[in-house]
Amino acid sequence: MGKKRRILIAALLVILLGGSTWWLLHPREPSYNGKLLSAWLEDYNRDERIGTDDALRHIGTNAIPTLLQMLRAKDSPLKTKFIELLGRETSARIKITPAVDKDYEARVAFQALGADASNAVPLLLQIYAEKISLDSQCQTIGALGGIGPAAKSAIPTLLRALNPTNEMEVRHHSVLALGKIHSEPASVVPELVKLLHDSDAQLRRYDAEALGEFGTNAKSAIPDLTIMLNDGYSHARYMATNALKQIDPEAAAKAGIK
Numbered sequence: 001m002g003k004k005r006r007i008l009i010a011a012l013l014v015i016l017l018g019g020s021t022w023w024l025l026h027p028r029e030p031s032y033n034g035k036l037l038s039a040w041l042e043d044y045n046r047d048e049r050i051g052t053d054d055a056l057r058h059i060g061t062n063a064i065p066t067l068l069q070m071l072r073a074k075d076s077p078l079k080t081k082f083i084e085l086l087g088r089e090t091s092a093r094i095k096i097t098p099a100v101d102k103d104y105e106a107r108v109a110f111q112a113l114g115a116d117a118s119n120a121v122p123l124l125l126q127i128y129a130e131k132i133s134l135d136s137q138c139q140t141i142g143a144l145g146g147i148g149p150a151a152k153s154a155i156p157t158l159l160r161a162l163n164p165t166n167e168m169e170v171r172h173h174s175v176l177a178l179g180k181i182h183s184e185p186a187s188v189v190p191e192l193v194k195l196l197h198d199s200d201a202q203l204r205r206y207d208a209e210a211l212g213e214f215g216t217n218a219k220s221a222i223p224d225l226t227i228m229l230n231d232g233y234s235h236a237r238y239m240a241t242n243a244l245k246q247i248d249p250e251a252a253a254k255a256g257i258k
Contacts, residue, residue, distance in 0.1 A: 030062040037066050041105035042097070049108070056112040063109060064120045070106040071127050071140050073099040103139035111146030118150035125157055138173045145177030152183035159191055172206055179210025185217035196224045196240075201233035208236060212243030222251050229255060 029037045032055045040055045056063060075098055110117050110124075121144065128140045141158065144151045154177070161174035175195065178188055195207040208228060211218045221243070228240035244252040 029066040030059045032058045037063055041070075041109055044105045044108045045101055052109075053112040056109050061113070061116060061119070063113065064117060067106040067109050067143075068120065068123055068127065070102040071124075071136055071143070072130075072132055073102040073136070074132055075099045099133065100135045103133075103135050107139040107142040107146065110143035114146065115148055115150035117143075117147050121147065121151045121153055124151075125154055128157065134167055134169060137167075138169050141170065141173040141177050145173075145180035147181075149181055149183050151177075151181050155181065155184050155188060159188065162191060162195065168200060168203070171200075171203055175203065175206045175210050179206075179213035182213040182215075182217075185214050189214055189218050189220055192218075193221045193224050196221070196228055201231075201236055204228065204231065205233065205236040205239050208239035208243045212239070212246040215246055216248070218243075218247050222248060226251075226255050229257075 031037060032040065035055070037055075037059060040052050043049070043052045110120070124140050124144055128137055128144075131137060141161065144154045144158070158174045158178050158181075161170050164171075175192065178192065189211065192207055192211050196204055196211075198204055198207070208225060211221045211225065225240045225244050225247070229237055229244075231237045231240065241252070241257050244255060244257055
């Protein structure tokens with residue numbers, strides 16, 4: 001038996017032992033039509049969303065404990081090495097899901113549940129504060145945005161996340177989440193307007209998109225969005241155009257937007 005295969009087998013045994021411990025300490029995940037929730041969620045990574053969204057709605061809030069656990073997933077150095085070795089072993093039939101995939105699947109699942117998952121907001125904020133990983137933080141923010149206006153209690157945390165001292169990915173996801181929640185415009189819109197002049201082009205793009213979600217409640221952003229129509233980044237210009245249409249069609253027409 002080759003050295004690589006021995007390492008694979010040893011690593012697999014350790015991971016399986018860890019998985020068995022997890023199942024003993026946590027309740028079994030729910031299922032729908034004879035298929036476990038985790039199996040349904042894997043379809044998100046295969047772009048098979050419609051059927052999975054339907055399954056999530058049937059499972060409902062019973063899915064939340066599993067989704068929260070997924071957002072807390074963290075790959076040990078051994079698991080990371082095993083996944084790397086497994087990727088090189090073309091004949092391997094074993095599948096180990098990395099934490100980044102679990103984070104993504106959980107975030108999309110929260111989007112499918114929407115406002116029905118509002119009771120998970122405090123726990124999502126706790127997971128965000130734990131800083132398990134950058135990906136976990138970003139996908140947790142995305143989950144809050146997916147819940148929508150029912151997650152408005154997360155707004156203070158999301159506004160603090162806009163601070164330039166935070167990772168840019170965290171700022172990106174926070175801006176988008178604030179747009180999806182589109183609540184408390186009096187405190188949120190002024191902070192988003194400031195970001196229309198940020199040096200990061202992608203942030204400006206997401207920021208314009210978020211302001212558009214506020215509709216007529218973001219009229220104070222019209223002058224800055226109008227300036228943004230000349231932004232050097234084409235995607236930012238496109239989002240500024242859309243935002244102006246959503247906020248004030250008449251003002252958009254005056255700016256020459258059809």
